[in-house]
Amino acid sequence: xxxxxxxxxxxxxxxxxxxxxxxxxxxxxxxxxxxxxxxxxxxxxxxxxxxxxxxxxxxxxxxxxxxxxxxxxxxxxxxxxxxxxxxxxxxxxxxxxxxxxxxxxxxxxxxxxxxxxxxxxxxxxxxxxxxxxxxxxxxxxxxxxxxxxxxxxxx
Numbered sequence: 211x212x213x214x215x216x217x218x219x220x221x222x223x224x225x226x227x228x229x230x231x232x233x234x235x236x237x238x239x240x241x242x243x244x245x246x247x248x249x250x251x252x253x254x255x256x257x258x259x260x261x262x263x264x265x266x267x268x269x270x271x272x273x274x275x276x277x278x279x280x281x282x283x284x285x286x287x288x289x290x291x292x293x294x295x296x297x298x299x300x301x302x303x304x305x306x307x308x309x310x311x312x313x314x315x316x317x318x319x320x321x322x323x324x325x326x327x328x329x330x331x332x333x334x335x336x337x338x339x340x341x342x343x344x345x346x347x348x349x350x351x352x353x354x355x356x357x358x359x360x361x362x363x364x365x
Contacts, residue, residue, distance in 0.1 A: 217282060218241065219243045219286065220244050221244065221246065222246060222272070222275060222285065223245040224247045225288050227306055229347055240358050245260055245262070248264055248265065248271060262274070272289060275296070276296065279299060280301070281301065282301070283296075283301050284301070284361075286354075287305065287306075297313055302357050304350070307350060308348070309353075
């Protein structure tokens with residue numbers, strides 16, 4: 211295995227907006243990028259050297275990523291649960307909207323996620339997430355560039 215391997219970026223791709231995936235690809239020369247999705251999201255138009263498709267399951271993508279990340283890698287996910295698990299491994303985690311997950315605030319985020327899920331069970335919050343805005347993409351780009359800059363040459 212190569213010792214000077216670039217940082218690895220794992221993308222929880224099932225729910226990652228297309229605009230964010232396109233933004234990630236702009237930095238392919240700086241990091242080893244792995245999009246991970248279930249076969250339900252398979253597309254023959256994707257560069258299959260960058261994509262890993264796995265069997266469907268409620269946590270299948272999360273488990274695949276969790277079992278492969280190492281300290282210093284980046285995970286891009288909307289899943290706060292996955293973010294909390296990778297943070298514990300010394301992995302940097304951001305959302306597709308440019309939110310940096312960190313150890314200081316992850317417990318609060320998990321609590322809000324639980325409350326939101328309870329409200330959804332009661333019939334509230336039927337709509338899905340809002341469309342990614344230019345501000346979201348700008349925030350995401352800022353986080354991604356920060357990660358790449360801070361980790362340049364560390365691996």
